Amino acid sequence: MEENLTYKSAMEEIENLVKLLEENKLDVDELREKVKRIAVLVEFCKEKLHSTEEEVNKVLKSIAE
Incomplete structure (x- = not known):
């Protein structure tokens, strides 16, 4: 996977590709x-x-302890 790929950029690319498909x-x-x-x-x-x-669950668990 590309080093600088983020969730946001991946979702944007998916949306653009789906638009092309449509x-x-x-x-x-x-x-x-x-x-x-x-x-x-x-x-x-x-x-x-x-x-x-x-990660979120881990943080929440540590806060609750």
Whole structure:
């Protein structure tokens, strides 16, 4: 995964790619690559959300102790 990728930038890229898909402006080769890219970005976002949830829960647990 790219070093400087953030959740926000990944979501923006997903939105832009979905817009291209909805407009049917891609040929078959582009479509394949864009769908692969979306899958990578979605996985990145899921991992980011999961790790953030774990960190928040850890902090909340330490506060409650």
